[in-house]
Amino acid sequence: MVRTILVTAFDAFGGxxxxxxxxxxxxxxxxxxxxxxxxxxxxxxxxxxxxxxxQNIDKHMPDAVVCLGQAGGRHAITPERVAINLIDAPIADNAGALLVDAPINPAGPTAYFATLPVKSMVQAIRAHNIPAELSTTAGTFVCNFLMYSVLDYLASSDLDILAGFIHVPYIPEQHQQPAVPLDDLVAGITAALGALIADEPDEPTGDSLLGNLH
Known part of the structure; x- marks a missing residue:
């Protein structure tokens, strides 16, 4: 039973x-x-x-963690299916760090599957006539880093907490295209959370790592 959901979101970046x-x-x-x-x-x-x-996971001990982040250039809300053990930043982060071709956890698995019901989330968003697609790439910047790090922390700590990441497109106020109105994005993410509450995960749980993909 999902009684508490921690939703994380990033501050502005990239100018x-x-x-x-x-x-x-x-x-x-x-x-x-x-x-x-x-x-x-x-x-x-x-x-x-x-x-x-x-720190937030330890403080709140939620039943699920849903991380949100911006994916400029996408036209839909995109729940992510997998996070990879790689940092290859196209730009510096907000602290000026520019990390290239570096593992997130040198001792960690190659990748983790999200443990959220991502397909049900996509269906729930679409049911509100809001564009949504399942994504198989969370990138190699801080979004993928956070998704991988959260799943790695939960696995290494043996915490039975569902987790994953959802990317969202620009909003019109950013004067970038494609863009989706903020009200639609709020409604879409709310629908996705509703699907999480109502549904069981449809991705591997527990040993959710992909293993060595060479």
């Missing part, structure tokens, strides 16, 4: 003044039925992102 993921998190309902929604802002910094997420 932007807005990160739609944070604007969504600020507008989410505090409760969906009997499930409590907790939100947390995550710095777009390799040195801090995972640390802040771990």
């Amino acid at each position: 932007e003044d807005i990160n739609p993921s944070l604007e969504i998190a600020r507008r989410l309902p505090h409760n969906i039925g009997d499930t409590h929604i907790i939100t947390s802002e995550i710095p777009t910094e390799f040195a801090l992102a995972a640390k802040v997420a771990r």
Whole structure:
């Protein structure tokens, strides 16, 4: 039973003044039925992102963690299916760190599957006439870093907590294209959370790593 969901969202990065993921998190309902929604802002910094997420997990011990982030250029809400053990940053993070061709955890598995019901989430978003697609690449910047780090932390700590990542497109206020109205993104993420509450995960849980993919 999912009674508490921790939703994380990033601050603005890459010269932007807005990160739609944070604007969504600020507008989410505090409760969906009997499930409590907790939100947390995550710095777009390799040195801090995972640390802040771990602190929030330890503090709240939620039943699920849903990380949100911006994916400029995408036209739909895209739940991510997999995180890979790689940092290959196209730009510096907000602390000025530019990491290239580096593992997230040198001792960790090659990749982790999300343990959220990602296909059900996509269907729930589409049911509200909001564009949604399942994604198999979370990139190699701080979004993928956070998704991998959270799943790695939960696996290594033997915590029975569902987790994954959802990318969202630009909003019109950013004057970038393609863009989706913020109200639609809020409704879409709320629908995705509703699917999480109502559904069982349809991805591998527990030993959710992909293993060595060479």
